[in-house]
Amino acid sequence: MGDAFDTGFRSFTMKTAEKQETGGGEGPECAVETGRSGGGLTLMPDTPGEIPGNAQFSFLKRIPARDNALRLRIEWPGSDVKPPPGFDYPENANFARVLPEIIFTSEDGDEWRRMEAARAVEAGAEITLPPSPRAVWVSAGIPYFDRHLTDLAAFAEAAPDWTVRKIGESGEGRTIPAFLREPANPGVCHGCFFIQAYQHYSEWAGLQAVDALVRGVHRVPGAERFAWAVVPCLNRDALARGWRGDRMHNGTAADPVGGGNLNRNWTVLSRPETRAAAAFLHEAAKENPPVLHALDFHMGWSTPEHSGGGLTVFKAGELPPAEARRERAFAKVFFKHVPIEDFAWEHSEMDRPNCAAWAARTFGCIGQTVEISRFRAYDAARNPMPVSTDYYASLGPRAAEALIHFHTPAL
Numbered sequence: 001m002g003d004a005f006d007t008g009f010r011s012f013t014m015k016t017a018e019k020q021e022t023g024g025g026e027g028p029e030c031a032v033e034t035g036r037s038g039g040g041l042t043l044m045p046d047t048p049g050e051i052p053g054n055a056q057f058s059f060l061k062r063i064p065a066r067d068n069a070l071r072l073r074i075e076w077p078g079s080d081v082k083p084p085p086g087f088d089y090p091e092n093a094n095f096a097r098v099l100p101e102i103i104f105t106s107e108d109g110d111e112w113r114r115m116e117a118a119r120a121v122e123a124g125a126e127i128t129l130p131p132s133p134r135a136v137w138v139s140a141g142i143p144y145f146d147r148h149l150t151d152l153a154a155f156a157e158a159a160p161d162w163t164v165r166k167i168g169e170s171g172e173g174r175t176i177p178a179f180l181r182e183p184a185n186p187g188v189c190h191g192c193f194f195i196q197a198y199q200h201y202s203e204w205a206g207l208q209a210v211d212a213l214v215r216g217v218h219r220v221p222g223a224e225r226f227a228w229a230v231v232p233c234l235n236r237d238a239l240a241r242g243w244r245g246d247r248m249h250n251g252t253a254a255d256p257v258g259g260g261n262l263n264r265n266w267t268v269l270s271r272p273e274t275r276a277a278a279a280f281l282h283e284a285a286k287e288n289p290p291v292l293h294a295l296d297f298h299m300g301w302s303t304p305e306h307s308g309g310g311l312t313v314f315k316a317g318e319l320p321p322a323e324a325r326r327e328r329a330f331a332k333v334f335f336k337h338v339p340i341e342d343f344a345w346e347h348s349e350m351d352r353p354n355c356a357a358w359a360a361r362t363f364g365c366i367g368q369t370v371e372i373s374r375f376r377a378y379d380a381a382r383n384p385m386p387v388s389t390d391y392y393a394s395l396g397p398r399a400a401e402a403l404i405h406f407h408t409p410a411l
């Protein structure tokens with residue numbers, strides 16, 4: 001614990017082996033070709049239908065330079081197949097219906113543009129890429145690449161108000177970084193916030209929000225009176241290798257070798273990732289007590305009628321009445337500051353093996369999961385609009401604002 005952040009983190013991402021594995025050191029592709037006809041190409045995500053959860057929503061493909069326009073059809077698997085019992089997301093088939101809203105392209109992997117001209121077709125979406133001497137990424141949603149995390153770590157390392165720590169290594173040996181921002185005046189610490197993202201592959205929006213929080217929290221009034229303990233990306237293997245690196249699809253949560261869903265591992269802490277984050281928060285809590293609030297950022301989907309966004313609250317009766325009132329009062333403050341669907345999802349239970357419940361049990365703080373929609377943004381007046389890079393980035397500093405507002409003692 002507490003190892004100085006060293007160049008090992010950055011040099012690792014430059015390893016030739018990993019570069020090859022992730023397609024030029026950029027994003028891990030997640031698509032297979034299923035058809036080709038004059039001027040047209042049909043692709044599907046390469047995620048098989050039987051996998052649970054988030055990887056069902058992953059599509060990312062590098063399209064080479066082309067002399068002619070290319071008609072690209074993206075077909076979503078399972079569109080006319082009834083999901084088997086026990087599926088995490090039985091509405092998965094309907095995802096094809098929102099697909100045309102979230103097709104993004106990028107040449108450099110940094111600037112992502114929504115394909116407004118995407119057309120809905122049977123079981124998916126179709127776009128036309130113009131001729132171009134340059135290759136282009138095509139994605140469902142706005143990706144965050146492993147090198148963006150490296151950039152964020154470099155930013156935090158250079159910033160005077162953050163310290164960067166290597167808190168452990170992933171199952172495949174990648175460094176897991178964490179950032180700590182201590183109160184400006186050690187004599188004035190109201191407590192510690194725990195911010196985490198990316199337990200699950202392709203839930204990029206959570207990482208984008210937390211990235212922006214790290215970069216922007218110094219501009220949020222009052223932030224300097226709190227400690228901020230941030231694990232921006234718990235699932236480093238999945239970030240680097242795509243869904244094939246996501247433990248959710250290997251073994252069970254209780255199986256320390258096979259892996260499992262990281263967010264079902266917080267009771268046993270048998271994964272190196274969850275153990276590292278837990279130990280980091282214990283240490284941050286010792287240095288900057290008490291832990292006031294834990295927010296674990298995800299990216300949600302439920303049905304085309306529901307954004308999939310929201311904030312979890314414990315089920316009625318799970319918390320003592322005063323704590324339950326406080327938690328729900330925070331939800332109100334959160335939705336006032338953060339433009340996601342104001343949906344307090346009565347979802348958590350105290351004995352659940354997820355991060356939010358673990359934080360609440362361990363530190364007696366408020367512990368919540370933030371779900372950011374995969375396809376729907378909201379403007380300040382809460383009118384729905386398409387998602388964008390700026391929208392996702394705006395959520396981090398606004399979440400910080402909500403935390404500060406709620407936890408600043410009245411003067």
Ligand SMILES: [Zn+2]
Nearest residue numbers: 200203298299
């Ligand atoms: Zn998730």
